[in-house]
Amino acid sequence: MNSFEYASPRTEDEAVGLLSAHGGNTAVLAGGTDLFNLLRADCITPRRVVDIKNIRSMQGVTATGRGLLVGALTTLDEILVHPLLAPYQSLAQAADGIRSIQVQSMGTLGGDLCHLPNCWYYRSGYGLLGQRNGESLPAEGRNEFHAVLGNRGPAKFVSASRFAPALIAWGAIARVAGPEPGQVSEMPLEYFYVSPKSAEQGVTVLQPGQILTHVLIPEPSQEVVSATYDVLQLEGLDWPLASAAVCLETSGGVVREARVVLGHVAPTPWVSLDASAALVGKEIDERAAQAAGDAAVARATPLSENEYKVQIARTAVKRAILRAAGQLEGALS
Amino acid sequence: MAERKFAWPARAENTLIGKDIPRLDGVAKASGQAKYTADINTAGTLFAKLLTSTLAAGKIKKIDVDAAKKMPGVKAVHLFKKVGDDVRWEGELIVAIAAERAEQADDALKQVQVEYEVQPFFVDEANIVRAAQADRTKGLGKNAKGDVEAALKTAAVVHRGYYGVATISHMCLEPHGSHCEWKGDDLDVHLSTQNVSGTAGQFAEPLGIDAANVTVTSDYEGGGFGSKFQADEWGVACAKMAKEAGKPVRLMLDRATELKVGGTRPSGYVDVTIAANADGEVVAWDSIHWGTAGFGGGGVDVNQLPYPFDFPNRSAAQIGISCNSGPNRAWRAPPHPQLCAMTQTAMDDLAAKLKMGSYEFFKKNLKHTLQNKADVYAAEMEIAAKAIDWKAKWHPHGEGGKGPVKRGLGMALHRWGGGAGPCTCTIKVHPDGSVESFLGSQDIGTGTRTVIAITLAETFGLPLAGVKVNLGSSKYPPSGASGGSITVGGVCGAHRRAGQTALWQIFDKVAEKYKIESADSLVAKGGDILKGKEKVCTWKQACSLLGQMPLEVKGEGPKKDGLTADQVGGVQMVDLSVDTETGLVRIHKFVCVQDCGLILDELTARSQVLGALIMGIAYSLSEERIMDNKTGRYINADLQNYKLPRIGDVGELVAIMYQPDSEYDRGVVGLGEPPVIAPGAAISNAVANATGVRVPVLPFTPKRVLDALKGVHA
Incomplete structure (x- = not known):
């Protein structure tokens, strides 16, 4: 771990100013559940660490005319119990899947959404893309936990966020502050993520001096049901082998609109329009859910060691749909 | 006089043996009072960190530690390898640095320059074909009897299958490591070990000192599973750096190194x-x-x-x-x-x-x-x-x-x-009735302290609190390493023998004092000495007959006397x-x-x-x-x-x-x-x-x- 400056701003503007320094070679400290792993492994070597925990505007959940404004500092266990979030079943299920009470109590939503990949090549010092002398190590190396979709570019890792699939399925908006103080931009959370072409690009659109401050989640309608389904090897703290989140709007028992988003299968959260198309106009049952699962992975391009993840992703989609519809029975979790 | 034989009590008479008894050190461990090697932090202790190979195979062309030695807080540097040495797997130890703070040691390690000549490696252990192609296979023998070919021909059903088990690491909760402190020519080592009595010599030989100058202590151990019988090169390095620095040094393997080299x-x-x-x-x-x-x-x-x-x-x-x-x-x-x-x-x-x-x-x-x-x-x-x-x-x-x-x-x-392993122990019965035992064994988390205490307390008819077990020091009577599930038989057999021997001597004194015809008719139970159901005296009264000096008895094992x-x-x-x-x-x-x-x-x-x-x-x-x-x-x-x-x-x-x-x-x-x-x-x-x-x-x-x-x- 390199020596670094420590700063503890009180406002978003202060944070933006502090993060802009050192050419943007700065890091955000929120819950710290992963930052210290990255620092200790020298995966990142920031000149300054900006501790944002004291920025009150980024804490808590507020109802607004546009929906729920959820601060990036909202902790995972707050998501589990917050009454305003109760209608968003898929969020609570994602939080429940984390299973570590330490991470649930310290980890923040913003930290999760900006989580850097768990790719073991990255964590072993081969850079974000896991390259050595320009060669991708995961392309032919130990890629059993790597991407099966969206993996034709240089990025082979999987997006590590546990909440992005559910939030994207809900149509959440990311609110970003900076790089100038007072400057704020918004975008669908789906477009917050990038599959980097270079190690310097990062996994989000955030530029030096920018920070994710909130997500805005639209009001749920009565007809929408949601669910997250994580496939976790361990009951304890573990990363999903694949996950899926769905939001389904039904009318008269028929799906009118469907949003299906997969996690841990691609370098970004993976919005499956194919799965949505397979569901719309159908009544939800085992067969429809299976067809949506099949559609979600129809274009998968597994690497040498991870074809099994295609099957797991298929199952995650199927079971998320069945869970949302209250039809999931007998699965092992 | 009836023959005195070493034996366990009749099963029905036991008050402790075979019952559900919590570990005596459970509270100390659960509350953090128990001090493991990683907890030893005597005044001035330096912290050592390791540089390991990131390469799987090669030869060392250069090691330069000059810049590292000049880094703040650095007090000692140890080289595990020299120029020309082979590196045979990723994680092999290259350099250790002891500094006043752990972060300083980390920073100094970043200044070490190592250059390798890269060589081809092979790690595909499940693939016999590729291993043969890479010339990495060696026949290790055959074990046969009967006529397999003939039996297969006449068998009713034949099955052919492929099965396997992957390599795992020991993953001890407490990694390997030691705290070494010199006191003049004497070396005190707190070592996470399964082998308290056997490791003093392993430190002495490479350090060029007598084993008598080394004391190995291990009060508690956070798992060994067979991987902690040795002083290990990092243990000796810790002692050498402590000597070089003139200060105590603690060197525990970090988690990644623990997995790669700890077994x-x-x-x-x-x-x-x-x-x-x-x-x-x-x-x-x-x-x-x-x-x-x-x-x-x-x-x-x-x-x-x-x-x-x-x-x-x-x-x-x-x-x-x-x-x-x-x-x-x-x-x-x-x-x-x-x-x-x-x-x-x-x-x-x-x-x-x-x-x-x-x-x-x-x-x-x-x-x-x-x-x-x-x-x-x-x-x-x-x-x-x-x-x-x-x-x-x-x-x-x-x-x-x-x-x-x-x-x-x-x-x-x-x-x-x-089967029971080697053990010698000394028990002391004090004139006030208290009992203690000494042995150079170790409790690797299995409850060794507890079962020794049960053995002695049952033997003397005392509550568990009436006996004190001292183990975990190489200065105590030597006892075997804890491997092969041989410890419980070794230590409890030796303690039962010592206990019965002491008890017979006390019974003899009681018989003489209280005019009991046969000392062998006496039993120790519930804090008293009984003849049949009749109380003769209390345990304390019996022990007071020892005079001013405690009774000391040595126990040994294993022996073929039916105890184990x-x-x-x-x-x-x-x-x-x-x-x-x-x-x-x-x-x-x-x-x-x-x-x-x-x-x-x-x-x-x-x-x-x-x-x-x-x-x-x-x-x-x-x-x-x-x-x-x-x-x-x-x-x-x-x-x-x-x-x-x-x-x-x-x-x-x-x-x-x-x-x-x-x-x-x-x-x-x-x-x-x-x-x-x-x-x-x-x-x-x-x-x-x-x-x-x-x-x-x-x-x-x-x-x-x-x-x-x-x-x-x-």
């Missing part, structure tokens, strides 16, 4: 042909197996396969593979877990081919088990079957249910030696589910019925079994070393990617101690290792029962399960 259990992969007659009795075994124990190229001992069966016609051949990976060390019951998983999986598949139930098949073949334990196994099978409701739940392989989640049962059995024995066995059965759409395996219930002779403390005995089952579930379902074919690195050497089960992953665990009087009468036998042997085969068999498909290689990750269900055999 591994060898892998084993086997091609088997096994055959039975029409009655279901195995008539032939023919196998060839391979695997790696690291760069040295050993593996799973061919002489113990098949396990623990001795079929009339058998042949087993072994090939070792030299890999650029860290060396093996003994891992809890070496190498029985691999032998069991390589044998009893093939047997189970043969049973299925015979259309026999696993239970009936194993029972039929008990006659071929080693050590004449067939009757005990049969009794244990019956108890286990009842506990897991085998009869009601059993179904043929592949009939585990209609939905995607399939349920299945599996079983396996095991054996182990567990060897050979234990057990039967394990598991009920689990397999999600065929995700490859997840979840344990519902795991039953172990275990014999181990006379049980001193049933609570710690069951605790040993439960811990072993959890370890067994770990290596069966999630735990493995993953070597990277691109870089040669141990790519999952961390606690996130080296997947260990949490409490929610292990299901309901049931430990049943098999203890009819015939077991009590055998005396004490070690238990620490054996229950970890059978889980691999039992779980594999249950998955095959649930799905009808044999997943060949442990651990059963979702990848391996789904690949097998798809017909891809990795």
Whole structure:
């Protein structure tokens, strides 16, 4: 771990100013559940660490005319119990899947959404893309936990966020502050993520001096049901082998609109329009859910060691749909 | 006078032996009062950190530590390698630096310059073909008897299969390491060790001092599992740096290094042909197996396969593979877990081919088990079957249910030696009635302190609080290393002998004082000395007859006097589910019925079994070393990617101690290792029962399960 400056701003503007320094070679400290792993492994070597925990505007959940404004500092266990979030079943299920009470109590939503990949090549010092002398190590190396979709570019890792699939399925908006103080931009959370072409690009659109401050989640309608389904090897703290989140709007028992988003299968959260198309106009049952699962992975391009993840992703989609519809029975979790 | 014989008390008379007694050091450990090696922090202690090789194979061209030596806080530098030395696996130790603060040592290590000549590496230990192509194989012998060829020709059913077990690391909760402090010419070492009495000399020799100048202390240990018998090069380096700096140094391996150099259990992969007659009795075994124990190229001992069966016609051949990976060390019951998983999986598949139930098949073949334990196994099978409701739940392989989640049962059995190891101890009975004991053994978390205290307290008729056990110092009478499950018999046999010897001397004095005709009619019970049911005097009054000096008695072992024995066995059965759409395996219930002779403390005995089952579930379902074919690195050497089960992953665990009087009468036998042997085969068999498909290689990750269900055999 390199020596670094420590700063503890009180406002978003202060944070933006502090993060802009050192050419943007700065890091955000929120819950710290992963930052210290990255620092200790020298995966990142920031000149300054900006501790944002004291920025009150980024804490808590507020109802607004546009929906729920959820601060990036909202902790995972707050998501589990917050009454305003109760209608968003898929969020609570994602939080429940984390299973570590330490991470649930310290980890923040913003930290999760900006989580850097768990790719073991990255964590072993081969850079974000896991390259050595320009060669991708995961392309032919130990890629059993790597991407099966969206993996034709240089990025082979999987997006590590546990909440992005559910939030994207809900149509959440990311609110970003900076790089100038007072400057704020918004975008669908789906477009917050990038599959980097270079190690310097990062996994989000955030530029030096920018920070994710909130997500805005639209009001749920009565007809929408949601669910997250994580496939976790361990009951304890573990990363999903694949996950899926769905939001389904039904009318008269028929799906009118469907949003299906997969996690841990691609370098970004993976919005499956194919799965949505397979569901719309159908009544939800085992067969429809299976067809949506099949559609979600129809274009998968597994690497040498991870074809099994295609099957797991298929199952995650199927079971998320069945869970949302209250039809999931007998699965092992 | 009747003959005085060493013996355990009649079973019915015990007040402590065989009861559920919590560990004496449980509260100290749970509350943090117990000081482990990593907690030792005497004034001025320096902190040492390690630079290890990031390369799997090569030769060192340059090591430059000049800049590192000038870094703030640096007080000592140790080189494990010199220019021209080979690097044989990633993680080999190169340099250690001791500094005033751990961060300073880390910063200084970044200034060390090492240049390598890169050489080709090989880490694909499961692939015998590639290993042969890379010239990394070596024949390690054959073990045969009978006429396998003829038996195969006449057999009713023949099965051919492939099975395997991946390499795992020891993963001790407390990593290897020491705190070394010189006091003049004397060296004090706090060492995380399974070998308190045996390691002082290992420090002395390379340091050029006498073993008499070294004191090794280990009050508590956070797991060793067979990997902590040595001073180790990093231990000696710690002592050398302490000398160089003139200050105490603490050097504990970091987690990644612990996994890479602290010890591994060898892998084993086997091609088997096994055959039975029409009655279901195995008539032939023919196998060839391979695997790696690291760069040295050993593996799973061919002489113990098949396990623990001795079929009339058998042949087993072994090939070792030299890999650029860290060396093996003994891992809890070496190498029985691999032998069991390589044998009893093939047997189970043969049973299925015979259309026999696993239970009936194993029972039929008990006659071929080693050590004449067939009757005990049969009794244990019956108890286990009842506990897991085998009869009601059993179904043929592949009939585990209609939905995607399939349920299945599996079983396996095991054996182990567990005879008493060497121990000397000194006990002192003080004139005030207090009792203490000294021995250079160690409590590696198994409850050694507790069972010694039980032995002495039962012998003297005292409460547990009336005896004090002092262990964990090389200055105490020497006692053997804790490996092979030999400690409990060794230390408790020696203490019972010493205790009885002391008691007889006290009885003689009591008889003389109180005019009792025969000292042998006396017993010590409930803090009193009794003749029949009549109280003669209190224990304290009896001890006051010693005069001013304590009575000191030496105890020794092992001896063939009936206090201890060897050979234990057990039967394990598991009920689990397999999600065929995700490859997840979840344990519902795991039953172990275990014999181990006379049980001193049933609570710690069951605790040993439960811990072993959890370890067994770990290596069966999630735990493995993953070597990277691109870089040669141990790519999952961390606690996130080296997947260990949490409490929610292990299901309901049931430990049943098999203890009819015939077991009590055998005396004490070690238990620490054996229950970890059978889980691999039992779980594999249950998955095959649930799905009808044999997943060949442990651990059963979702990848391996789904690949097998798809017909891809990795």
